[in-house]
Amino acid sequence: MQTLLFNVLGSFAQFERDLIVEHTTKGRERAKKQGKRMGRPSKPEKDVKQALKLYQERGTNGMSVADIVKATGVPKSTLYHKTKQT
Structure with a gap:
C-alpha cells in the first residue's frame, strides 16, 4: 500500500x-x-575593446586578468571568449 x-x-x-x-x-x-x-544584458562594446587591449598589453602593463576585470567591469568569461574569437 x-x-x-x-x-x-x-x-x-x-x-x-x-x-x-x-x-x-x-x-x-x-x-x-x-x-x-x-x-543578462551585454557590456558596452567600448568596455570590451578596452579590456581586450589591456589583455593584449598585459606583458608591458603588468596587469593580471583579475585586475583587468576589476578595472573594466567586463566579466572574465567574456574576456576569454572574445580573445578566442580574435
Missing part, C-alpha cells in the same frame, strides 16, 4: 513538473516573438 501511494504521489509531482516546463517554454517563445531579449 505504501509503495502504491508513493508511486501515485510521484506521478502527480512529475505531471505538475511537466506542466510547469510546458508553460515556461510557451512564455519564453511568446516573449521572443515580441522581440524581448533573454539573458
Whole structure:
C-alpha cells in the first residue's frame, strides 16, 4: 500500500513538473516573438575593446586578468571568449 501511494504521489509531482516546463517554454517563445531579449544584458562594446587591449598589453602593463576585470567591469568569461574569437 505504501509503495502504491508513493508511486501515485510521484506521478502527480512529475505531471505538475511537466506542466510547469510546458508553460515556461510557451512564455519564453511568446516573449521572443515580441522581440524581448533573454539573458543578462551585454557590456558596452567600448568596455570590451578596452579590456581586450589591456589583455593584449598585459606583458608591458603588468596587469593580471583579475585586475583587468576589476578595472573594466567586463566579466572574465567574456574576456576569454572574445580573445578566442580574435
